[in-house]
Every structure is written in structure tokens, then in C-alpha cells.
Amino acid sequence: MIDQLVEKIKKTGAPIVVGLDPMLKYVPEHLKKKAYDEYGETLKGAAEAIWLFNKGIIDNICDLIPAVKPQIAMYEQFGIEGLVVFKKTVDYCKEKGLVVIGDIKRGDIGSTSEAYAIGHIGKVQVGSKLYSGFDEDFITVNPYFGSDGVTPFIKVCKEENKGIFLLVKTSNPSSGEIQDRVIDKRPLYEHVGEMVAKWGEDCMGSSYSNVGAVVGATYPEQGKILRKLMPKTFILVPGYGAQGGKGADLVHFFNEDGLGAIVNSSRGIIAAYQQEQYAKFGAEHFAEASREAVLAMKEDIAGALGR
Amino acid sequence: MIDQLVEKIKKTGAPIVVGLDPMLKYVPEHLKKKAYDEYGETLKGAAEAIWLFNKGIIDNICDLIPAVKPQIAMYEQFGIEGLVVFKKTVDYCKEKGLVVIGDIKRGDIGSTSEAYAIGHIGKVQVGSKLYSGFDEDFITVNPYFGSDGVTPFIKVCKEENKGIFLLVKTSNPSSGEIQDRVIDKRPLYEHVGEMVAKWGEDCMGSSYSNVGAVVGATYPEQGKILRKLMPKTFILVPGYGAQGGKGADLVHFFNEDGLGAIVNSSRGIIAAYQQEQYAKFGAEHFAEASREAVLAMKEDIAGALGR
Numbered sequence: 001m002i003d004q005l006v007e008k009i010k011k012t013g014a015p016i017v018v019g020l021d022p023m024l025k026y027v028p029e030h031l032k033k034k035a036y037d038e039y040g041e042t043l044k045g046a047a048e049a050i051w052l053f054n055k056g057i058i059d060n061i062c063d064l065i066p067a068v069k070p071q072i073a074m075y076e077q078f079g080i081e082g083l084v085v086f087k088k089t090v091d092y093c094k095e096k097g098l099v100v101i102g103d104i105k106r107g108d109i110g111s112t113s114e115a116y117a118i119g120h121i122g123k124v125q126v127g128s129k130l131y132s133g134f135d136e137d138f139i140t141v142n143p144y145f146g147s148d149g150v151t152p153f154i155k156v157c158k159e160e161n162k163g164i165f166l167l168v169k170t171s172n173p174s175s176g177e178i179q180d181r182v183i184d185k186r187p188l189y190e191h192v193g194e195m196v197a198k199w200g201e202d203c204m205g206s207s208y209s210n211v212g213a214v215v216g217a218t219y220p221e222q223g224k225i226l227r228k229l230m231p232k233t234f235i236l237v238p239g240y241g242a243q244g245g246k247g248a249d250l251v252h253f254f255n256e257d258g259l260g261a262i263v264n265s266s267r268g269i270i271a272a273y274q275q276e277q278y279a280k281f282g283a284e285h286f287a288e289a290s291r292e293a294v295l296a297m298k299e300d301i302a303g304a305l306g307r
Numbered sequence: 308m309i310d311q312l313v314e315k316i317k318k319t320g321a322p323i324v325v326g327l328d329p330m331l332k333y334v335p336e337h338l339k340k341k342a343y344d345e346y347g348e349t350l351k352g353a354a355e356a357i358w359l360f361n362k363g364i365i366d367n368i369c370d371l372i373p374a375v376k377p378q379i380a381m382y383e384q385f386g387i388e389g390l391v392v393f394k395k396t397v398d399y400c401k402e403k404g405l406v407v408i409g410d411i412k413r414g415d416i417g418s419t420s421e422a423y424a425i426g427h428i429g430k431v432q433v434g435s436k437l438y439s440g441f442d443e444d445f446i447t448v449n450p451y452f453g454s455d456g457v458t459p460f461i462k463v464c465k466e467e468n469k470g471i472f473l474l475v476k477t478s479n480p481s482s483g484e485i486q487d488r489v490i491d492k493r494p495l496y497e498h499v500g501e502m503v504a505k506w507g508e509d510c511m512g513s514s515y516s517n518v519g520a521v522v523g524a525t526y527p528e529q530g531k532i533l534r535k536l537m538p539k540t541f542i543l544v545p546g547y548g549a550q551g552g553k554g555a556d557l558v559h560f561f562n563e564d565g566l567g568a569i570v571n572s573s574r575g576i577i578a579a580y581q582q583e584q585y586a587k588f589g590a591e592h593f594a595e596a597s598r599e600a601v602l603a604m605k606e607d608i609a610g611a612l613g614r
Contacts, residue, residue, distance in 0.1 A: 021419070023418075023422075024432075024433070032434075036434060041433045041434030041435060041436045042433060042436070042438070043431075043433065043438050043440070045433060045434075046431070046433040071415075071419055071422075073413070073415060073419045073420075073422035073423045073426070074419070074422050076422065076423060076426040076427075076440065077422040077423070077425045077426035077431050077440055078426070078431060078433075078438075078440055079394065079426065079438070079439070079440030079441055080387065080390055080391055080394060080440075082426070082440065083387055083390055084387055087386065087387060105413070105414060105415055105449075106380070106412070107412065107449065108378075108380060108412055109477060109478065109479035109482075110479060111330075112328070112378055112380045112381070113380075115330075115378075115380035115381050115383065115384040116380045116383060116384070118384045119380070119383040119384035119385070119386065119389070120383075124350075124353070124384050124385060125331075126331070126348045126349060126350065126352060126353040126385075127339075127343060127348030127352075128348060129348045129349070131349070131350050131385075131386070132386070133350070133383065133384055133385055133386030133387075133389065134386055142412075142414065142449050142451055143451075143485065144449055144450075144451045144474060144477070144485055144486070145477055145479055145481070145482055145485075146479070146481035146482055146483065146484030146485050146486070147481040147484055148479050148480055148481040149477075149479060149481070149482075167451060170416060170451070170452055170456075171416065172416035172417060172452055172453070172455050172456060173455055174452070174453035174454040174455040174456070175416075175452055175453055175456075176453065177453030177454055177502070178450065178451055178452075178453050178495070178498075178499065179451070179453070181488075181490040181495065181498065182490060183488040183489060183490055183495075188485070188488065188490075188495070191485075191488065192485065195484070
């Protein structure tokens with residue numbers, strides 16, 4: 001699966017993933033009205049509003065980017081109806097040729113991790129039949145449990161040609177409270193980075209591993225160190241844009257082949273029309289604002305990488 | 308919410324939570340046949356089989372125990388249909404007067420943690436209305452992100468009188484790879500335990516905090532230390548039974564008031580009829596076997612606590 005992602009990055013020239021993390025406050029009024037007129041102010045109505053919003057954005061940006069990253073929490077908050085739209089979004093993005101990174105941050109002990117892996121990137125057996133529950137291409141995974149919590153995900157990656165991104169150094173301000181604690185003179189995230197590189201050896205694509213890492217754009221110095229510690233690990237980089245990360249911060253997340261990282265922006269793209277810079281589009285043309293924001297991000301990153 | 312849990316523990320005399328972690332291999336053939344005859348060998352058929360299994364067990368043990376802990380991964384593996392049965396199980400257990408601990412191990416950065424909290428223990432706003440997505444009483448949370456990933460859960464606990472259990476030292480064999488790493492001469496889990504105790508001060512019930520901790524029964528020595536570091540923290544103890552933890556290992560997880568811990572068993576109870584000890588019940592009477600296993604667990608723990 002990592003090979004497919006690399007190929008699409010090369011084809012689009014954009015090491016960019018758009019986070020489909022919809023909140024109702026981002027959804028234009030005319031879409032909410034349409035959804036509530038049909039289903040009322042209900043969980044189904046909210047889910048429909050989010051679906052209309054997602055579809056508009058996907059249709060307008062799918063030719064520019066290699067991948068999307070729907071954040072399942074934003075759907076899960078609307079219960080079953082929200083998750084139905086999460087699944088619909090995953091399916092629709094795949095139809096449009098996008099690689100789908102399910103941002104689910106699951107993680108548990110052995111058999112439970114296996115169940116998550118089966119549900120999201122594998123197949124479950126029911127009698128004599130096999131079914132995919134959610135069928136993302138990649139998912140994000142929390143490493144706090146150690147090897148026996150992580151290897152069930154890697155097993156399913158190998159069986160199904162899928163991939164994972166393990167949390168190493170997250171983009172939030174307090175990530176250091178646990179992740180930066182010093183062990184044998186080095187921060188925990190470096191130790192986790194080494195574990196990720198090692199887990200990844202067992203699940204290689206042609207240049208990079210199907211086992212990737214999450215390292216926040218908000219920590220460029222740490223990114224530089226982790227890039228060297230994990231040369232074959234693809235890095236998913238959240239925190240660009242709304243969280244404060246800039247193009248220039250991203251340089252060291254990439255390898256000399258110009259690959260090795262994919263940068264996520266969520267709010268900065270999907271709610272672009274609410275920003276002063278793109279206000280001219282208006283809420284009616286929210287998806288065109290998102291397209292402009294993708295083009296600007298692409299340029300910012302290409303500039304930073306000196307292309 | 309912790310006060311309700313403590314009250315139910317006192318009333319039943321059982322500091323026990325039953326893990327509703329159904330796998331199809333635990334479900335008796337006659338229930339699978341019934342479900343597949345109605346819905347085919349489909350995700351809906353599998354989910355129905357699990358529902359019939361859960362309902363049988365809940366009906367037979369609900370008078371003996373204070374709480375259940377459905378593990379969402381085991382439902383999520385069947386996609387949307389599985390999650391519909393997760394929600395149905397949560398609702399049914401609450402109708403039966405049980406406290407429901409959603410074992411979801413979610414965790415993310417600020418606004419995303421808030422979305423998980425809203426979906427599982429809070430209410431989401433849709434226009435002028437408020438809805439509960441899943442509506443568990445407690446959920447388990449992964450602390451790897453630090454404070455700003457955890458406090459949104461605590462905020463919702465306070466607003467809704469709900470609770471969380473944060474992972475401190477998990478029951479699996481490789482939990483030490485990250486959790487036992489030594490920082491300032493003490494293992495990471497002790498530092499996390501102190502953070503949990505501190506987060507919990509802000510969200511107290513009458514004797515214990517609504518912010519609890521997960522510490523595996525498989526690590527009794529660590530449990531003893533953590534018990535002292537977190538005197539007001541209720542400890543959810545997985546790993547009893549099938550994972551190898553025994554009654555005698557549990558003593559030090561409890562405080563001198565005989566409270567402070569609740570011990571989980573999953574397979575050992577729900578798949579009791581598959582064990583030699585309870586084979587006499589046969590698959591037809593699986594739920595009665597579960598009842599016997601709960602009574603035996605209750606006795607084992609009472610004996611260990613010297614009651």
C-alpha cells in the first residue's frame with residue numbers, strides 16, 4: 001500500500017493529505033438546511049449535512065491530492081449515523097482514486113488489536129464468508145501497549161497489503177509530558193521511533209515500509225532527528241496550517257529523494273471559506289475555497305522543498 | 308458516576324466487572340444458526356448472533372454484578388452492524404441497572420478528544436437539539452498525548468457526571484516496552500499514575516475520583532505501588548482469569564476500605580461453557596455456565612480479600 005501512496009504522491013506532485021475532520025460549525029448553512037429539511041435536527045440530519053459537505057470538497061480536490069485522512073472521532077460523535085457517513089466517505093474517496101488514511105488511533109492488547117485491524121484494514125470471517133467492515137487503506141495506531149499490541153496490526157497489513165502510521169511524536173502542545181520524558185539520555189519518542197523502524201523492517205514496500213510514523217509539524221527539530229532514526233519510515237505529519245506548522249518547518253521531515261513524508265492539513269483546507277484569505281468565495285462556494293487552499297499549500301510545500 | 312459504581316459494588320458485594328468481548332468462536336452454534344437463518348452469513352447475521360449471546364449472558368448475571376465492560380473492538384470488527392449491537396448492548400445493560408464501562412481506549416489531541424468524549428459520554432448539539440451517540444457511563448482513555456488530550460474527557464465527565472479510566476500499566480506481556488522505561492529513576496507508569504491522580508483531583512466523587520486508572524492484574528507488584536501513589540483513584544483491573552491473574556494477586560489493588568478496585572474478567576465468564584470446569588452445562592446452557600463462573604470469581608476474590 002505504501003507503494004501506491006508513493007506513486008500517487010509522485011503523480012500529483014503533492015505530498016499532501018487532506019484531513020476530512022468535519023465539525024458542524026464548518027458546514028455552510030445551506031447544506032445544514034438541506035439536511036435538516038430532509039431528516040430534521042437529528043443525528044441522521046447532522047450526518048447528512050457532513051456527508052454533503054465532504055462530497056463537495058472531495059469532488060473539488062480529488063484530482064490535486066494523493067490521499068485523504070478522515071478523523072473518525074468527528075463522525076463517532078454522532079453515534080451510528082455518523083459512522084455510517086464515515087464509511088460512506090471512505091468508500092467514496094476510494095472510488096475517486098484517493099488513498100484513505102483512517103485516523104482512528106486505535107491500540108489495545110493482542111486479540112483486541114487484531115479485532116481493530118480486522119475491522120478497519122482486514123476482513124472478518126462470518127461462517128464461510130469474508131467481509132470488510134470499514135476498509136481503509138492505512139490507519140493510525142497508538143503504540144502505548146508495546147509489541148504485542150502493535151504486531152496484530154502489522155500481521156493484517158502483510159496479509160491485506162495495507163499500512164499503518166504509529167504515533168511517535170504528536171503535534172499537540174502537551175505531547176511532551178509523556179513523549180519527551182528522558183530515558184537513557186534520550187526522549188521516549190526517539191525510543192518509540194526506533195521501535196517503529198524495527199517493526200517496519202518486516203513489512204517493506206519497494207523503498208519505504210508499510211509501517212509509518214506520525215510526527216507533528218509543530219516539532220520540526222524532533223522531526224529532523226526522527227527522519228534520521230527511521231530512514232525507511234514514511235512520516236505522516238499533522239499540525240500544518242491551523243495548528244501553526246509552516247512549509248519551512250517541513251523540510252527535514254523529507255528524505256533526499258524528496259519523499260518520506262506526507263503533510264496533513266484539515267481545518268485549513270476544509271474550512272478555508274471561513275478564513276479571511278478565502279472569504280471572497282462565500283459559503284456557497286466553500287468547496288472552491290478548499291481547492292484554492294490545496295493549491296496554496298502545494299505551492300508552500302514545493303517552495304520549502306526547493307522545487 | 309464513581310459514587311454509583313461504588314454503591315453498586317457495595318450492594319452486590321462484588322468488585323467485579325464482566326467484559327462483554329464476544330468473539331464468534333465463543334457463540335454457541337444454536338445461536339449462530341438462529342441468526343444466520345434470519346440474516347444469512349452476513350455482518351448483520353454475525354452481529355445478531357453476538358446480540359443473542361450477550362443478551363443470554365446479561366439476563367443470567369445482571370443481579371450478581373455492578374458493572375459490565377463491553378470491548379468496542381469486538382463489535383467494530385463487524386463494521387456498522389457490529390457497532391449497532393454495541394449500542395444495543397450498552398442500552399440493554401443500563402436498562403438492567405448495570406454500570407457500563409465502554410472499553411474504547413480512545414485518545415487524541417484536544418478537539419478530537421472532545422469529539423470522542425461527546426460521542427461516548429456526552430451530548431452532541433445538532434441545531435437546537437442535544438443527542439447522546441453511545442452514552443456509556445465510563446470509558447477507557449489512552450494517555451499518550453498528555454494533558455491536552457486528556458482534559459477534554461475530564462471536562463465532559465464533570466458536565467455529565469460520567470467517568471474515565473486512563474491506561475497506566477496494561478495487562479499484556481509487552482506493556483513494559485514503553486510503560487516500564489525508567490525516567491528519573493522510576494518507571495513511566497509511575498509518572499503516568501501520578502498524572503492520573505492529579506487529573507483526578509479536579510473531578511472527585513465523595514470518596515473516589517471519577518478519573519480512574521487501568522492497571523493489569525498480571526502486574527501485582529506494580530499494582531501495590533500504584534495503589535499507594537493514587538489513593539483516591541479507582542483502579543480497573545483487567546487480566547484476571549484467562550490472562551493468568553489470580554484472586555491472591557489482587558489484594559494490593561484494593562484500599563483498606565475494601566474498595567478502590569474493580570476486577571474484570573471477559574473470556575473466563577462469557578465463554579465459561581467452553582472450559583472443562585463448566586462443560587457440564589453444555590452449549591445450550593452457556594449463560595448458566597457464565598453465572599456459575601461469576602459466582603466462583605466472586606468467591607475467589609472475597610477469599611483473597613479475607614471476607
